[in-house]
Every structure is written in structure tokens, then in C-alpha cells.
Amino acid sequence: MAKKQSDIAVIDLFCGIGGLSHGFVIEGFNVVAGYDNVLNCKYAYEKNNKAKFHHKDVTLLKGSELNSLFGENIKILIGCAPCQPFSSYSFKIKQKDEHKVNLLYEFSRLIKECSPDIVSMENVPQLLNFNKSSIFNDFINVLKSLDYHIDYKIVYCPDYGIPQTRKRLVLLASKLGKISLLTPTHTPENYVTVRDAIGHLNPVKAGEYDKADPLHRARLLNALNLKRLRYTKEGGGWKDWPKELLPECFKKDSGKTYGSVYGRMRWDKPSPTMTTHCTGLGNGRFGHPQQDRAITLREAALLQTFPENYQFFESMETYNTSIICKQIGNAVPPMLGQIVAQSIKEHLKKYKSWQKK
Template sequence: MQKETHHKRRGRLPSIEVVDLFCGIGGLSYGMKSKGLKILEGFDLDATCKYAYEINNEAKFQYKDIRTVTKKDILPFYSKKAIKVLAGCAPCQPFSSYAFKNKNKDEKKYSLLDEFGRLVKEVHPDIVTMENVPAIASFKLRSVLADFIKVLEEEKFHVKYQVVYCPDYGIPQTRKRLVLLASRFGNISLIPPTHTKANYVTVRDTIGDLPSLEAGHTCSTDPLHRCRALTPLNMRRIKDTPYGGSWKDWPEDLWLNCHKKKGGKSFGSVYGRMVWEKPAPTMTTLCTGIGNGRFGHPKQDRAISAREAALFQTFPVTYKFFPNEKDVSLTKASRYIGNAVPPKLGEVIAESIKQHIRNVPL
């Protein structure tokens, strides 16, 4: 029998429609939308994300606990002939290294990936994508990921996952994320890396042209380019932190008590400064504070601003986070930005899905 061959699909792709679980302010959705995928709706338990999600993604925000979401909340939004994508990033805190040390961790959050699996079985999407911290594939949590994959395989999906080093895809921070893709149509995988160490996007590339800023001030032309005030003691500390240095470079009279203990000496990046020539460290929900990591500006005596954090996360300057950015706390801005999937990673996932659709029989 002659072997059947499938040729690369030319011309216009079918409509690819996305429902985003655990959507937050919409970083993943926005990246996928930027590559031409149609975003239908997003679900999240943080009602304050509604404004940013809806205005940037032109999609409906559903304030709802994932445990109460059913196929009736999702299926009516998909078009009949569209490629149905179910996407999501279950909150990563339960899978982080910190969670292993936290005796008061919320065990209920471990079930969120199970709820994602339940919805896969109810909705019967064509493609599934899931993004999370690499630790979810570690020995301690392997069963959590394995159970999700088992659901996908039982539903006849072809599954592939890998740990992504974000600078390899033009994202200017050293974030590592596990990205899973699954398709009913055949084998699917991420597109190859677009960057190498020789041309990683750096701190200078990303924020080098922003106006200078003093600690505690806000840029007159950009309300989101604002940074935290520093106490006199912390101002002494940042001034005594050299380029690329950290608390280890201070005189001992500036050390915190934890730095004097054996365990505290391992946190070498705390109160550290970034360097111009490399990508930034991973943005977190605390990234606008100098005491929470290497979040000091390379040269200016301050922590990075909310705008700088957003740019490291690849949010464009046109992205709207709040109805009125002049009245917003840095704490809330940092939480939104640090919790988000970098839009650029959403673009990579979307492009991978599009290339997959071009090359498989439907």
C-alpha cells in the first residue's frame, strides 16, 4: 500500500480560538492574540484582574473558582469549525521550592491541575497548553504532572513538554518555565529557540533608554515608571552595592541579622544590582523591592520600577494594567506583573500551535 503523505497547509489557517484558565491580567492571552489567535474568555479568582484582561485582550473575564467551572461555561464560546485551544497556568506557588519548606502551605492548590484535567475531559479541546514552574517535573511533584499527562493521553492527545530558558526566546530575564503542549492531531512541540547566548536580550536593551529615576519617585511622563522609597539605612546599603554586587560587598555594620547566620549566606543575590550586559533575573511578585533578590538598578540607587519589571516580562508600554495608573500601589502592580506569563512566551506557544496546524491533517 502506498504510504499516505500530508503536505504543509498553505494559505489561511482555520480559526484558532483560546480559552485561558488561571488567566490573571492576561500575559499568555495577549501573546497568543498578538500572533493571530482569537481569545474568547479567561477565568481567574482574582477579580481585580478583570480590567487589564478585558481591555488588552478584547475578551470576556470570568471571575470564577476553577473548581466550579464546567463545560457549560466554556463550550458556547467556541465556534463550530474552529480549532479549540484550552490554555492555562495553574498558580505556581504550590509547586515552587519555597512551598516545600512552608509548613502552612495550602494543600488545596495542588488540586488545581486536576481541575484543569477535568475540564479537558469535559470540553474536549483540540489542543491543550499548560505553563508552570520546572519544579512540577521534579521528583517530589512528578506524580502531579504525571496524573495530568495521563488524563491527556487517555483523551488521545499527543503530549510534549520541556523546560524553557526564556532568554533562548528573546525574553530578557533568566526565567525557566515548563511548557506543555498536547494535540489530538499529532505530534506537537515548541518552535526552536530564536536566540543564543551571543544575542540574548539584555537589561540595557530593555530598560537602558528609560528616564533616570530617584528612589520613591514617579516619572512625569510614565506613571508606571515609579519605584519604592528607601529608608536611610537601605539607601546606604544600595549606595554601598557595587555594579553587579550584592550585600556581600557591604561593610559588616550594614548586614542584616540573617546575613550573619550560616543559612543567610546562601542568598547571595539579595540586595543585588543587575548588570547591563545580561538578561535580568526572574521577575517575581516582589521584584520592585531591593531586599527580595537582584532587583537593584544597575547604576541608579534604587530598585527597579514597575515599568521596568513589566518590560522585563515583555509587556509592551501600551499594555494597560489599571484604569488610572496614577492611583495604583506598587504592591498591586508588582503582583500582577510577577504572576503573569510573559507575553513573548505566549507568542512562542501560539507560533508553535500555528506551525503544528500547518503540518498535520485535520
């Protein structure tokens, strides 16, 4: 008898506030739980995904606990182990956080212990080159030893309708048969742009917020940075400034390495990758294309493809801009989660293990 979607259970490791889970929720999957060791993610995860948040270090988690939650359903285990140790920035740092580096091994340990039918892992592309690929190859070899069919690729997010130039490594593995990610849905001619994502929002000034939307809040700029930004063209940066406004370090040859800091986005292009500091003007090309400020938390969330009704905080008493910015920057874009979920749907249809109600 073919399985129905209600007979499928999804568990999200390193779930954060639920970007990856939410993509599965949108596609109608039964997400039963998310695990993360950051407690401040609990409210947003549970409120928006109607799934239980387990505040637990994954190194202490056992496959038997996961299986008790999976029950007799088709088991789908998804997750994005913290990617900071493998990011391009972290390649400059010799001293790694070994706990975070080893979390991908914990992911593979749990796969061995609970034997999910389908696995999805998402991370930064640099994981392929980290430590001569040994960590990623070890992960692949575990899956092969357990007879999974495996497919992985580096995804350029605009190719799937996500309005930021984020690149991610996406892996799918299945015990049921061959599996692959859906083909791209967009081309450069119809990429979703910054204007498409945030152009409808009310204008706000630096240091202010939209009274109808507390998340639409921009950081305060000092007088000097505000003056600099007024010289900055759409898509431009500090090279637009007159010399008297340049910091001394920018005048040196080494200043070339500062790249796009203090830059403005372009209206009709996808945004740069959202980071955990994406609402700070000096942290990248995070200036609004037109207004004299950095992007707001709401704009960052929309560029990450979180729905406008996604709730990030319980009340103004629990509102914390730096925490919310970090949560948004660390999240998997929900639309990328949808693409993964849709790929798994098509896979299950093909192998007659799932049928639409």
C-alpha cells in the same frame, strides 16, 4: 476545507492580567475568554486583549460552558495553574494550599469535559518533582487516555528572547498529530539583556516616578538601605558592603543563605526571574544596575516582555503599586505566550487545519 485563523478559538484558564493570552493576541489568534478568580485582573485583561474576563473559580467551571464559548471552531485551551505550591520556595513549606495544589486536576477535568483540539499548559519546572511527580504524571496520563500527542520541555526563557533567567515547564498537546515547541531563537551570544529591555527609560530616584509614565515608579528607600546600595557594585550585593552596614544576621554563617538579596542586576545579562515582590530591594537581585534604587513597575513589566502600551490600571484612583507588582510577577511573559502561539501555528499548518488568510 482548511480552517482559517478566524475559525480558531482560544480560552485561557487562570488568565491573570493576560500575559499568556496576549502572546496569542499578538500572533493573531481569536482569544474569546479568560477565567480567573482574582477580580482585580479584569481591567487589564479585557483592555489589552479584547476578550471577556470571567471572574470565576475554575473548580466551579464546567466543560459545557467552555464549549458554548468555543462554538464550532478549532478549540485551543491554554493556562497556567497557580504555581506557588510547586515553586522552589514552597518546597520549604510543609503546609500546602490544597486548593491551589488541586487546580491542575481541575485543568485536566475540563480537558476531559470539553475535549479541546489543542492544549497548552505552563508552570514552574519544580512541578515535575512535586510529590514524586504524581500530579504532573496524572495530568499526562489523562491526556494520553484521551489520545493526545504530547510534548513538554523545561524552557530557559533567554533562549527565546526573554530578558530574564526564568525557567518554565511548557507542555503542548494535540489531537491532530505530533506537536512540539519551536526551537530556541537565541544563544548566550545574543541574549536580550537588562540594558536592551530598560536602558532607554528616563532615570528616576527612589521614592519618585516619571511624570510621563506613572508605572515608572520606584519604591522609597530609607537612609540606611540607600547607603548600602551606594556601596553595591553592578552585579554585586550585600557582600560589597562594609561590615558596619551589615545586619547582624548577615555576619553569621547562616548569612550565606541570603544569596542575592539587596543585589544589583547586570546591564549586559538577562535579569533574574520577576516575582510578585520584584520592586522591593530586599526581595532579591532587584536593584537597578546603575541607579540607587530597586527596579520600577515599568521596568518589571518590560523585563516580563509586556509591551509599553499595555495598560495595568484604569485611572490613578485605581492605581495600587502592590497589586500591580503582584499581577506582573504572577504573569506569563507575553513573549513566551507568543512562542507557544507560534508553535501552534506551525503545527496547524503542518496538519492542514489552518491556513493564513
